[in-house]
Every structure is written in structure tokens, then in C-alpha cells.
Amino acid sequence: MPKTITIDPVTRIEGHAKITIYVDDNGTISDAQFHVTQLRGFEKLSEGRPFTEMPSLMARICGICPVSHLMASAKACDNLMAVKVPVTGHNLRKVMNMAQIIQSHALSFFHLSSPDLLLGMDADPAIRNILGVAAKRPELAKDGIRLRQIGQQMIELLGGKRIHPSWVVPGGVNAALTAEHRAAMLKEMPEIKEIVRRALNWYHPVVKHYQEEIAVFANFPTLFMGLVNKNGEVEYYDGTLRFMDSAGNIVSDGIDPSEYDTWIGEKVESYSYLKSVFYKPMGYPGGIYRVGPLARLNIASKCGTPLADEELAGFRSIQKGPVSSSFHYHYARLIEILNCAERVEDILKDDECMNPHVRAIANPNCFDGVGVSEAPRGTLIHHYRIDENGLIKWANLIIATGHNNLAMNRGVLQVARHYLDGLNPKEGMLNRIEAVIRTFDPCLSCSTHAAGQMPMQIDIQAPNGEILKTITR
Amino acid sequence: MAANGQIKIFTLKIDGKDVSARSDQTVLQVCRENEFFIPTLCHLEGLSNIGACRLCMVEVAGQRKLLPACTTMVSEAMEVTTTNDKLAHYRKMTLELIFSERNHTCSVCVSNNHCELQFLSQKLGINHIRVPYRFPKFAVDASHPYFILDHNRCILCTRCVRVCDEIEGAHVWDVSGRGIQAKVITELNQPWGSADTCTQCGKCVNVCPVGALSEKGRSVAENTKRSGFLPYLTARRKEKI
Ligand code: SF4
Ligand code: SF4
Ligand code: FES
Numbered sequence: 108m109p110k111t112i113t114i115d116p117v118t119r120i121e122g123h124a125k126i127t128i129y130v131d132d133n134g135t136i137s138d139a140q141f142h143v144t145q146l147r148g149f150e151k152l153s154e155g156r157p158f159t160e161m162p163s164l165m166a167r168i169c170g171i172c173p174v175s176h177l178m179a180s181a182k183a184c185d186n187l188m189a190v191k192v193p194v195t196g197h198n199l200r201k202v203m204n205m206a207q208i209i210q211s212h213a214l215s216f217f218h219l220s221s222p223d224l225l226l227g228m229d230a231d232p233a234i235r236n237i238l239g240v241a242a243k244r245p246e247l248a249k250d251g252i253r254l255r256q257i258g259q260q261m262i263e264l265l266g267g268k269r270i271h272p273s274w275v276v277p278g279g280v281n282a283a284l285t286a287e288h289r290a291a292m293l294k295e296m297p298e299i300k301e302i303v304r305r306a307l308n309w310y311h312p313v314v315k316h317y318q319e320e321i322a323v324f325a326n327f328p329t330l331f332m333g334l335v336n337k338n339g340e341v342e343y344y345d346g347t348l349r350f351m352d353s354a355g356n357i358v359s360d361g362i363d364p365s366e367y368d369t370w371i372g373e374k375v376e377s378y379s380y381l382k383s384v385f386y387k388p389m390g391y392p393g394g395i396y397r398v399g400p401l402a403r404l405n406i407a408s409k410c411g412t413p414l415a416d417e418e419l420a421g422f423r424s425i426q427k428g429p430v431s432s433s434f435h436y437h438y439a440r441l442i443e444i445l446n447c448a449e450r451v452e453d454i455l456k457d458d459e460c461m462n463p464h465v466r467a468i469a470n471p472n473c474f475d476g477v478g479v480s481e482a483p484r485g486t487l488i489h490h491y492r493i494d495e496n497g498l499i500k501w502a503n504l505i506i507a508t509g510h511n512n513l514a515m516n517r518g519v520l521q522v523a524r525h526y527l528d529g530l531n532p533k534e535g536m537l538n539r540i541e542a543v544i545r546t547f548d549p550c551l552s553c554s555t556h557a558a559g560q561m562p563m564q565i566d567i568q569a570p571n572g573e574i575l576k577t578i579t580r
Numbered sequence: 581m582a583a584n585g586q587i588k589i590f591t592l593k594i595d596g597k598d599v600s601a602r603s604d605q606t607v608l609q610v611c612r613e614n615e616f617f618i619p620t621l622c623h624l625e626g627l628s629n630i631g632a633c634r635l636c637m638v639e640v641a642g643q644r645k646l647l648p649a650c651t652t653m654v655s656e657a658m659e660v661t662t663t664n665d666k667l668a669h670y671r672k673m674t675l676e677l678i679f680s681e682r683n684h685t686c687s688v689c690v691s692n693n694h695c696e697l698q699f700l701s702q703k704l705g706i707n708h709i710r711v712p713y714r715f716p717k718f719a720v721d722a723s724h725p726y727f728i729l730d731h732n733r734c735i736l737c738t739r740c741v742r743v744c745d746e747i748e749g750a751h752v753w754d755v756s757g758r759g760i761q762a763k764v765i766t767e768l769n770q771p772w773g774s775a776d777t778c779t780q781c782g783k784c785v786n787v788c789p790v791g792a793l794s795e796k797g798r799s800v801a802e803n804t805k806r807s808g809f810l811p812y813l814t815a816r817r818k819e820k821i
Contacts, residue, residue: 155720157728163800164688273692276799468797496722496773497796 126540128523136527139520141512141544150502158187158471158497163273165489165504174207174262175482177275178344179489182478184277186365187493190467196279198454199465201344202292203265203275204480205447208343209299210258211483212400212440215548216306217251220437223542224313228320229535247309250302254444257295261451264288279466286461293455299448300414303441307418310441317434323525324543325433325518328353330386330396332510333403334364334481340411341403341446343481350386350396351406355428359388364479367488373505383512384505395517398485398510399547400439405429410442412449418442433518433546440548471497482507484548508549518543592658601654608636608649616662619671619700621678621789622737623650626810627746633737634674635700638662646670668704675701680711681760682718683732690803691791697735698790714760721766723773726796727785731763734792740764740784747813752778 131137149168153161162180166173178200185192222235225244234242241248265280265288266272274280314321331351336342339349348362350370362370373382374391386394396402406429410416419442425435454460471493478489485507492501508515522543526536588603594616601610606629611618621633631651638649641659646667649660661667678697686692718731741753741764752775756765767775785793786805794803 157720157722157730157796159797159799160688160690167688273800273802276802277797281799281802470796498720498722 126519128519128527130527136520136524139516139523141516141519150504153491153499153502156499158184158491158493158499159277161489161491161499161502162275162277168504168506172207172211172482172484174203174272174275175480175487176489177272178204178480179478179482179487181275181277182480183476183489183491184478185467186476186478187471187473187491187497188277188467188469189472190278190469192279192467193462193464195283195459195462196465196467197345198460199265199280199284200275202451202454202460203262203272204344205451206258206261206265208258208447208481208483209444210255210262211548212444213251213254213258215483215545216437216440217247217254219545219548220542221247221251223538223545224310224317224437228538228542232538235538244309246305250305254299254302257299261292261295264291276466278468281466283463283465284460289455289460293452296448296452296455300445303445303448306441310438314434314438320539320542321432321434323521324539324546325514325521326431327517327521328431329514330358330389330394331402331405331429332386332396332398333406333486334479335360335407336411338411339408341407341409341443343403343447345480348479348486349406351429353429353431355405357406359386364488365477367477367479367490367505371488371505371510373509381512382505382509383516384509385513392513395513396510397433397514398507399436399483400443401430401433401436402485403481404439404442410446412446412453414449415442415446418445433514433543436546436548484508485510508547511547511549515544515547515549518547588656590654590656590658592654592656592660594660595662603654605654606650607638607640607647607652607654607658607660610654611638611649611660611662618649618662619704620650621696621700621735622739624739624743624787624807624810626814627739627742627787630738630742633678633735635671637667637670639664639667672704672706675704675706676709676711678735679706679709680713681716682734683713683715688800689733689791690794690798690800691733692801694801694804695791696789718763721772722796723771724775724778724780724796725773726780727772727782728794728796729764729766729772730792730794732792733790734764735790736762736764737789738764739787739789740793743783743787743810747810748779748781748783750777750779750781753784 127140128136129138149165153164156164161184162177165176165180168176181200218237222237222240225247226235226239230239237248237251262272266274274282330353332348334342334346335349336346348364348367348370349357350359352358359370370387372385372387372391372394374385375382383392385391386396388394404419404422410419422430422435422438422442475492480487487507488505490503491499494500519540522539523536526533526539590601590603592599592601592610594611594614599610599614608618608620608623618638619635621635622631623629623636629650631648634648636649637646639661640647640652675697686695686698689695692698721729736755738755741755744753745751752766754765754768755762756769757763766772767777772778785795787807787810788805791803
């Protein structure tokens, strides 16, 4: 008799999510679905608002990665105004975007995932958290907290506020950099590099114990997508879109972000409010692709900075062609932090960063504008249409977690198949389902819950709705 | 003022303190001169007073009702109370009702950090709105080439109406509807952009205490205003006449 297993709620993720695992008559798993049960409606509520409000309005989508939304939104508005943003305006936005990547990756790696890696996936959930890490390896926890603090402070120095700065505006930024803030940020870059170096030294030997997880944590062929700059290097803020297939062939390149909808399709599934995004030329669901740190490092020719490129060589040696296991998102995050610190240093060392001309002023000149940037979790697309007075008529957002939706679903299925034996989960299945989701660091995962366990419940349900078995912890 | 138009000097008590005032002054003016704090929203130095917002309510000995300080003239031996629990209660309630009437989301408002309503709410310690919000649906009028009108944030203080009529002399603005239906309109309810009478001087935008009127192109928290120009402008005009 076919049965349904439901995991509800999945926590330590922002928003509400639920997992259903379908078991068929033979006791084998037929499918798994990751449901996002929350509807935000930001696209709808922006209708009729002046476009100049959009960056701040859209930043409210998320309390952890508001900066990413600020970037994509401001870039869409730049295009509505059809202005050339001053170079320094762009560069300062880049610094803020990278500060955001640094702090968000720190949160994902140190606060959310290091407990699993340090204490083991099967450790008691009561201690499997950042406090447990602090008890067992205080310097690791301290490094994580410090790294996050540096990223947050940089955002505050630039924008005057940690969480929702209104400094990023259509046309650029609304205040030039001060010498004092420049120095304060530059001073921190060496420490970031040291922290990442220590984290890598710890991570490399530890990861050897996780071969089983590496093999089944969303480890399958997919396409990868992200931005690259004109040299084909990793890009977080500008550039063009590139798709790479699972064999490492670049299948589409140089895509102007404004043409995203020629290449990217969105499908609504009845089981989730999160749209499933796919690569149009390969159809749905064959056009499954991943974005984010793993994808960015896979598709780019290099990072473009010395320390990150050294480490990228190690990443590339994991396997021939693109790295396929989502477990390696963790490694990719550390490399990206390094890359961001080096790039921030480059921008801030150049005196051009002090140029007071940081904003272009204009009325709207185009009725349609697309803005794309790389959020910590992957490519973020904002697309707006306005009327002749500059009021929003229509908005479409594609967030990183949407691009990864198909892969996350399939990752959950892969882990469930490996760790579920009939109706009986093998030891540690719940932990690993939660851990595979966490490798993607889904945007609905961002918030809080850095300490504490994920309360999970699996209902095994008969087709008539009768609960045959409930497993809780 | 005395019947013969002669200005007299009165002595009155404010919060128990003796102060002197000219007979052509309002209670608000005298209080401000003597540094007694009274919150106001519809009052603006340089414009006529209409007593619309009711924030400046004070107690006057011998009067059963509270009186608005901005429209009450001083009188001899008047005893005024500017601060007590009852007044604090009424002022808070008034602000809460203002918030509940429209859609104020400060964090994404052009006037965030530059807003008189926000400033007063912080000063008077408003941290909850105890009445249900009405969530009205108002379209934004962005038809003007330079300015935006967002009714969602309008508090109906009518400063825009008065400045346009009394100072600029264009009288573009009016209030239409009554009670909860009231809203400011331009040129007898035509889109602002099509108002031929509008001289595009921007005085209304600069006197608006909140984020209802703003310059186009301003982002969140960028709606700084220059309302101090008014007394200066009126004084200069009087000199010329
Ligand atoms: S007008 Fe003032 S109180 Fe209203 S939303 Fe804007 S800042 Fe807040
Ligand atoms: S638009 Fe501004 S100035 Fe005019 S009534 Fe409304 S709040 Fe007052
Ligand atoms: S200031 Fe007196 S009623 Fe508004």
C-alpha cells in the first residue's frame, strides 16, 4: 500500500517548509517533495509603488540577505533610469555585496553546518549546535562569530546600519566612502584570510570522514549557472550569465541578464509556493541546475585572486569536470570568502574608492528593467515594469533558492533512499535530510536558529489518511 | 486683542509658572516662547492655524473641554496646564488614530528619520497602536513631473492646502470628502500632473510633515524638507508691501 512520510516542520531554516516522502507498495521510496508552505507576495505588494522605493522594500524579503536584494533591485532600477552608475558607486556596492557574502557564508558554514561536521551527523541534537562547537573547539566557534561580525560591521560602516541600510539607491549609493571607514575595513582583510586558512586546515581532514554523505548529498549530474565577468572569472555583482552542463561543457554563455527569460523557465508546482526554475533549452524538469558557491566555482575559469585560486586548484581536484556533490558547497563557501576578502582589498586599496561621485540622478527612462546579482546562495534576479510615472506595474523575482529547488527536492530523495529502509528510517536519516538541505543554505533557511535542534516529525501515512506510524524527536 | 486694537500685556500661569504675553498671541506661541513643550502637527509657523490635528490640546482652568493651544488666544490671568496624565493619554491616542487611518510603514518610507509624525511618536513613547488598522487602499499620484503624492501617508494636516493658498497664491489643493472619507485633492480632483494652476514651486512638498509629499527620485529616508523658509518668506513679503 503506498504511504506518505511527512517531515513537518523543517526548522533551522527561515520560513516554513515541510517534507513528504512517498513510499510505494513495495516499501521503496517513489518520490520526495520539499514544500515551501509560505507565500510572501512581495511581487504583488510592490505594484503601484514608486520604483525608487523598491530597493528598500525588496530588502525586507529577508533579514539575513537584505543586501543581496538591495543589489539586484538597485540594478534593476539603474536600468529603469537607463543611467551609467559612476564606477565608484558600483565598486562600493560591490564591497557591500561581498561583505554580505562573507557574513552569510560564515553563518552557513560555522553556525549552521560546522556542528554537523565537528560533532558528527549522529551527535545528540541538544549539543549539535554552535554552542556544542564552542565547547569542543572554541577557536572554531570564535572564528565563525568573528568572521560574521567583520562582514556585518563592513555593511554597517558603508550603509550606516547592519540589517536594512538605505544607502544603496537607484543610480548608485547615497554617500561617498570616508577615509576612516575605508581604513577600518581594510584593516580586517588579513584577519578574514587567517580565519579561512584555519577553517580550511580543519575542514580538509574532517571531510574525509564524510565519504558516505558526500556520495549521496545531492550528488547527481545537473547543470550549473551563475554570473562570470568578461574574463570568465567568478563574479558576484555584474557580468553575464553562463550555463555549464554536468560534463563541464559551457552550453550557454555571455547571456545578458536582461534576457534571462529566454533561458530560464519557471514552473509552479501544486505542492509548493516556491517556483521550480529550469534551463529552458532542456525543458522541465530535465533542465535542472544549481546555483550558488558550488555552481559559481564550477562554471568560472578561475576566481581571479591569488589565494582563492590556489584553493580552487584543490576544489578542482575533487573530481574531473564540475564538482557534483552538494556536500562541497561547504568547501566552495570557504573559497569564496577568501576570494571576497582579496577583492575587497583590491577595491579599497585603489584611491578611486574615495571618489565622491557615487550616484547618477535621473527620472525613469525605460519601462522595463532587470537587475541580476549573486547572492550568497546564488543568482538573484529582479525584473520590474513601470508606468510612465515611475510606478511599478509588475515585478518578478527569481531567488537563489528557486533555481536550486529541483536539485534540493532531488537531494532529499537521494538521501531518503539511502537512509530509509522500508518504513523504518536508518539511524540518522532525519539529521541527514536536514543536513542536505542545509548544504544549499536555502534562503528560507537564513534566519536565527543558530542554536538548538530541528524538531522533526515523520508521519507515515496510508492513502486513506490514517497515520500508521509517527517518528518524532 | 483689546477691542480698540491696542495690544495689551497679560500675565498668565503656565504649569504654575507666571509668564507675560501679548494679547495677540496664542497659547501655543507663549508656551513655545517660554520653552514649554507642546506637540503639534498641523501648526506651522508662517501659516494660519486651523486646529485640525488636536495634538496641541491643553487644559485651561475653568474650561470643561481641552483646548487646542494653536487656536486659543491668551487672556488675562489664564491658567494653562501643558502636561499631565490626561493630556498625555489624549495625545497618544490621537497619534495612534492617525497611524491607524492610513498605511504607515516607516522602514520603507521616503521620510523615515525626517518625519514629524515619527519624531513625535518616539518622543511621546508610542510603541503600540491599540486600535485596529484600517488598511485603506490608496493609489499613489506620481503624475507630476517633480513630485509624488502618496495618500497612504497623509495625515490631513492641510499644511499643503494652506501654504499653496496663503503663500504661493495658487490654491491647487483642497480637501474632498468628510470624516474618514476626507482626502487632499489637486485641482478639483484631477491628477496633479494635469493641474494647470500648479506653479511647481514645491512649497507643499517642503511643508508636508510626513512622507505623503516628496520629490521624485528620492529614495527611502531621503525626503529631507526645508520648512524653515516660511516665516522668512512671509516677513520679506510684508516688508515689500
Ligand atoms: S510618513 Fe512618517 S510615520 Fe508615516 S510611514 Fe513615513 S516616516 Fe513613518
Ligand atoms: S499631503 Fe502632507 S501637507 Fe498635505 S495634508 Fe497630507 S500630510 Fe498634510
Ligand atoms: S497643532 Fe494645534 S491642532 Fe494641530
